[in-house]
Amino acid sequence: GALVYQYPRRTICKSGTSMRMECQAVGFQATSVAWYRQSPQKTFELIALSTVNSAIKYEQNFTQEKFPISHPNLSFSSMTVLNAYLEDRGLYLCGARDGGAEVFFGKGTRLTVV
Amino acid sequence: GDQVEQSPSALSLHEGTGSALRCNFTTTMRAVQWFRKNSRGSLINLFYLASGTKENGRLKSAFDSKERYSTLHIRDAQLEDSGTYFCAAKDYNQGKLIFGQGTKLSIKP
Numbered sequence: 001g002a003l004v005y006q007y008p009r010r011t012i013c014k015s016g017t018s019m020r021m022e023c024q025a026v027g028f029q030a031t032s033v034a035w036y037r038q039s040p041q042k043t044f045e046l047i048a049l050s051t052v053n054s055a056i057k058y059e060q061n062f063t064q065e066k067f068p069i070s071h072p073n074l075s076f077s078s079m080t081v082l083n084a085y086l087e088d089r090g091l092y093l094c095g096a097r098d099g100g101a102e103v104f105f106g107k108g109t110r111l112t113v114v
Numbered sequence: 115g116d117q118v119e120q121s122p123s124a125l126s127l128h129e130g131t132g133s134a135l136r137c138n139f140t141t142t143m144r145a146v147q148w149f150r151k152n153s154r155g156s157l158i159n160l161f162y163l164a165s166g167t168k169e170n171g172r173l174k175s176a177f178d179s180k181e182r183y184s185t186l187h188i189r190d191a192q193l194e195d196s197g198t199y200f201c202a203a204k205d206y207n208q209g210k211l212i213f214g215q216g217t218k219l220s221i222k223p
Contacts, residue, residue, distance in 0.1 A: 034210060043200070044213040057208065093157065095211065102147055102162035103202075103211055108155055 002028040004096050006106025013084050013113060020080040021109040023094035030096035033077040034103065035069060039090040047092075050077060081111065089113045117141060118203050120214025128222050132172075132189035135217045137201035139182040145204040146177045146184040147211065150197045157200070160186070188219075196221045 005024040036044040050071040095103040148160040163177040177184040202211040
């Protein structure tokens with residue numbers, strides 16, 4: 001079956017530092033990978049959508065300078081939160097799909113900023 | 115405004131009973147997915163629909179793109195059904211998923 005492994009599951013970083021999270025697709029080709037953030041008391045908000053062989057599209061309020069994403073092949077993607085501050089805390093999810101089919105999500109990386 | 119409006123925000127059911135969750139869309143969507151977020155934080159895929167209805171055990175979902183809504187019906191609710199349920203609609207422009215606000219479902223003995 002299709003699985004998405006995401007790590008780390010939890011991380012704590014000091015304010016102003018950066019942290020990287022990774023996503024691995026198993027059992028299917030991750031032609032598209034989307035990164036989401038669920039801030040406290042909010043729903044999942046799309047950060048960016050990455051499609052192999054296409055430019056990464058960032059949503060309004062999110063930038064490559066703040067959330068650089070790498071999607072080098074059909075099984076792996078990573079995203080870094082640069083200069084993390086309190087407002088960046090939350091649950092970050094990667095979701096991957098093969099073509100136009102359903103999206104499979106990892107278990108998320110919970111970021112705490114202290 | 116929000117493109118995906120999910121209701122209710124919270125729901126409490128007794129074991130053995132049932133109810134329905136609903137998502138309304140402000141625009142025509144290509145497909146919808148329903149998820150359950152369990153106590154460990156995992157987002158579990160329940161349904162993917164591009165049209166019509168699907169049924170899996172005690173769950174049944176419907177999606178009407180033209181009428182801009184989707185529903186998730188739960189029957190004979192069990193304790194393990196507790197969690198937060200999300201609908202997410204796929205838009206036509208970029209195929210990105212837009213999440214609803216979630217429904218926190220509590221099942222009582």
